[in-house]
Amino acid sequence: MLIKTATEIPTREITDESLYLKRRKFLMGAASAAGAALLPGIGHGATQDAYRQLPDVRPGPFGTDEQPTSFEDASSYNNFYEFGTGKSDPERRAGSLRTDPWTLKVGGEVGKPGVIGLESLIAPHQLEERVYRMRCVEAWSMVIPWVGIPLGDLLTRFEPTSKAKYVSFQTLFDPSQMPGQRRNVLDWPYVEGLRIDEAMHPLTILAVGMYGRVLPNQNGAPLRLVVPWKYGFKGIKSIVSIRLVEKEPPTSWNLSAPHEYGFYANVNPEVDHPRWSQKRERRIGEFFKRKTLPFNGYAEQVAHLYQDMDLRANY
Amino acid sequence: MAVQWPASRRLQTSVVAVGLLPALALMTRAIRGTLGANPVEAITHETGEWALRLLLLTLAVTPARRLFSLRRIAPLRRSLGLLTFGYACSHFLAYLVLDHFFDWQAIFEDVLERRYVTVGFLGFLAMVPLALTSTNRMARRLGRHWKMLHRLSYVAAACGVLHFLWLVKADLREPLIYAGVLAVLMGARIWFWRFRKSP
Numbered sequence: 001m002l003i004k005t006a007t008e009i010p011t012r013e014i015t016d017e018s019l020y021l022k023r024r025k026f027l028m029g030a031a032s033a034a035g036a037a038l039l040p041g042i043g044h045g046a047t048q049d050a051y052r053q054l055p056d057v058r059p060g061p062f063g064t065d066e067q068p069t070s071f072e073d074a075s076s077y078n079n080f081y082e083f084g085t086g087k088s089d090p091e092r093r094a095g096s097l098r099t100d101p102w103t104l105k106v107g108g109e110v111g112k113p114g115v116i117g118l119e120s121l122i123a124p125h126q127l128e129e130r131v132y133r134m135r136c137v138e139a140w141s142m143v144i145p146w147v148g149i150p151l152g153d154l155l156t157r158f159e160p161t162s163k164a165k166y167v168s169f170q171t172l173f174d175p176s177q178m179p180g181q182r183r184n185v186l187d188w189p190y191v192e193g194l195r196i197d198e199a200m201h202p203l204t205i206l207a208v209g210m211y212g213r214v215l216p217n218q219n220g221a222p223l224r225l226v227v228p229w230k231y232g233f234k235g236i237k238s239i240v241s242i243r244l245v246e247k248e249p250p251t252s253w254n255l256s257a258p259h260e261y262g263f264y265a266n267v268n269p270e271v272d273h274p275r276w277s278q279k280r281e282r283r284i285g286e287f288f289k290r291k292t293l294p295f296n297g298y299a300e301q302v303a304h305l306y307q308d309m310d311l312r313a314n315y
Numbered sequence: 316m317a318v319q320w321p322a323s324r325r326l327q328t329s330v331v332a333v334g335l336l337p338a339l340a341l342m343t344r345a346i347r348g349t350l351g352a353n354p355v356e357a358i359t360h361e362t363g364e365w366a367l368r369l370l371l372l373t374l375a376v377t378p379a380r381r382l383f384s385l386r387r388i389a390p391l392r393r394s395l396g397l398l399t400f401g402y403a404c405s406h407f408l409a410y411l412v413l414d415h416f417f418d419w420q421a422i423f424e425d426v427l428e429r430r431y432v433t434v435g436f437l438g439f440l441a442m443v444p445l446a447l448t449s450t451n452r453m454a455r456r457l458g459r460h461w462k463m464l465h466r467l468s469y470v471a472a473a474c475g476v477l478h479f480l481w482l483v484k485a486d487l488r489e490p491l492i493y494a495g496v497l498a499v500l501m502g503a504r505i506w507f508w509r510f511r512k513s514p
Binding site: 069074076081087088138140276277279282285287288 | 351352353355356413415416418421424425428429430431481482484485486488
């Protein structure tokens with residue numbers, strides 16, 4: 001198998017921060033000139049400066065050299081139903097989530113189960129920056145410089161047994177912190193799953209940051225899954241539990257609408273969502289739609305995982 | 316100086332002016348670049364939602380007139396109906412130009428294969444003859460057929476509600492509110508037809 005390592009570019013070289021800040025300043029100026037101070041809700045989005053810079057981040061493999069989405073867009077246009085079903089709800093409402101202290105429970109088919117604090121979870125690993133394409137099932141996409149660690153490296157520490165065929169993930173359930181959970185839009189808590197070979201694949205990461213800084217709450221702080229060849233909803237956010245299991249675990253969107261969202265959810269332009277086409281996507285920040293690539297452009301790395309499978313049946 | 320307009324005319328003008336405010340707000344946001352990360356989606360959703368709201372408001376005029384004996388609001392049906400058509404056209408154009416940029420193949424596929432697009436398109440088509448026959452002259456010329464024809468607005472409203480209901484992913488609350496309002500407005504019509512004579 002050929003694993004192509006694309007040119008490694010740290011974020012600061014791609015995102016022109018000074019330009020971005022200038023634009024920000026201009027917008028704020030224009031907003032206040034228009035007397036926007038009287039209108040709460042305008043210009044309240046925090047810049048990336050508001051988030052703590054992560055130390056010692058090295059460029060990781062598989063990075064794309066495509067232009068990253070602006071931090072502003074990536075942190076204000078989110079699907080995170082725990083904070084409401086509108087795209088801007090998470091940015092507005094995720095402030096109520098307390099991410100420190102945070103513990104992760106790892107259990108199931110492992111030799112060394114345990115409950116571990118976020119710091120000690122990450123400490124033994126080297127943080128890497130991975131600039132990945134992110135394709136939402138709703139036919140829009142972004143390019144996001146994540147900061148995280150390979151999920152496989154972390155799982156290995158807990159010594160999965162031979163019975164560990166799948167990995168099951170769970171988001172925090174606490175309606176007092178996650179107001180969207182007060183309505184049964186989905187069956188809370190949000191759960192996701194991967195096959196063990198998908199979980200161990202070097203592309204799959206657990207992210208703790210983006211754009212060189214800690215994750216904003218609305219993007220799944222403090223710990224989220226990133227599986228770049230699958231639709232975005234597989235990237236479960238604010239994870240509190242990981243279990244290694246023998247059978248395919250339930251997944252939230254599949255439970256909600258089994259004909260529309262499968263367990264695998266690999267990005268596939270050939271298999272439409274029953275209600276809309278998946279052939280093309282709108283990259284946030286661009287006007288013309290672009291063609292969606294099989295496995296979101298990561299076919300070379302992951303297509304072999306599914307070579308004997310009917311991807312139409314296993315959507 | 317102050318032209319003395321008939322009261323009904325003043326009412327119509329005010330309603331149209333207020334009805335154009337959402338369009339103005341949308342244009343302001345577009346110019347200032349504050350439509351968010353996905354401006355095309357924002358424009359499409361806003362124009363669509365206002366078309367649906369105004370259509371339901373149009374259908375509320377007759378029940379309100381009968382219930383509260385407000386004869387002078389009758390002309391508002393036309394003002395609100397044409398505003399609805401304006402927003403529906405913007406919505407349709409946003410879909411054709413901004414969303415698909417005249418990619419006819421994708422558009423035909425969408426209209427034929429995706430039921431929410433099909434029903435939305437049918438709702439739009441149902442409104443075209445209503446806008447074309449909205450003048451006094453056309454109303455006179457069509458006589459009693461005019462009333463029959465304009466019952467297509469019920470079809471358009473049903474299509475609009477289904478269009479919304481079928482496109483949301485999991486949160487049905489908003490489209491169900493519109494469905495509820497439409498049910499009440501249609502219920503009022505049935506009630507008047509069954510128990511009261513037309514005034």
